[in-house]
Amino acid sequence: MERRVSRVVFMCGPSGAGKSTYAKRLEEAGMVRLTFDAELWRRGVTEVPPPAEVRAEVDAELREQLLAHVAAGRDVVLDFSFWSRAMRDDWRALLRPTGVVPETIYLATHRETVLRRLRDRRGAHADDAVVDEALAEGYVDHFEPPTEDEGPLAVVRPDER
Numbered sequence: 001m002e003r004r005v006s007r008v009v010f011m012c013g014p015s016g017a018g019k020s021t022y023a024k025r026l027e028e029a030g031m032v033r034l035t036f037d038a039e040l041w042r043r044g045v046t047e048v049p050p051p052a053e054v055r056a057e058v059d060a061e062l063r064e065q066l067l068a069h070v071a072a073g074r075d076v077v078l079d080f081s082f083w084s085r086a087m088r089d090d091w092r093a094l095l096r097p098t099g100v101v102p103e104t105i106y107l108a109t110h111r112e113t114v115l116r117r118l119r120d121r122r123g124a125h126a127d128d129a130v131v132d133e134a135l136a137e138g139y140v141d142h143f144e145p146p147t148e149d150e151g152p153l154a155v156v157r158p159d160e161r
Contacts, residue, residue, distance in 0.1 A: 007031070007075040008066070008100050010091065012082040012146055013107035014139045015048075016117035018158050022107060023079035032069050034062050035079035048135065063094055070098050078102075084144045092151065103152040111140050113158075 009026060011019040020035070027033040039058045040050050049055070062078075069076045082088050088104065095102055118136040146153055 004073050005099050006070045006073055008070065008095060008102040009075075009077040010082045010088060010102050010104045011077060011079045011107070012088070012104050013109060014081060014083065014114055014143045015136065016114040017107040017109040018117075019081070019107055020079055022105065022156065023077045026077040031075045031077045033077050033079050034065055034069075036062065037079070048132070066094070067098070070095070070100055081139070081143075082146070083139065083142070085146070085150070088146060088150060101151055103154065104146045104150060105154045105156060106146050108145070108155050108157050114140055 009023075009031070011023050013019050020037070023033050023035070036055070036058055039062065040046070040054065043054065043058075045051070045054055050058075066076055066078065078091070080087075082091070082104070092102060115133070115136055119133065
């Protein structure tokens with residue numbers, strides 16, 4: 001019997017774009033959701049950005065978890081920002097030996113909406129991390145949108161009401 005190839009989704013967009021809301025729907029539909037925010041929160045790390053050494057530890061753990069889930073045939077949604085082409089390419093390279101070609105779901109949310117959402121955060125849970133306004137603007141302004149030449153891509157333009 002041939003082993004089923006897992007579906008892996010890269011959620012892509014700056015903080016506040018709506019990635020976690022979308023990823024949770026995929027999780028409810030049966031995917032495993034992996035997220036830096038939840039892992040950092042579990043460790044008691046709520047500062048944004050987190051200390052570099054903690055982020056590196058979490059990154060290594062998430063890579064191991066992803067590969068274990070894929071080896072077990074599970075579908076996974078990576079609820080990260082995937083803010084740069086280099087980051088997306090790095091995670092694609094990790095998956096390449098498994099035969100998985102990840103899909104990217106890019107939440108193309110308006111800058112003003114993202115910044116408003118981040119201003120409204122209160123730090124109540126992992127998906128509500130408080131981000132300094134200047135840092136938030138930097139996240140939005142330096143975000144590198146994915147392109148079709150990177151592989152399967154769906155662009156979602158959330159309702160802006």
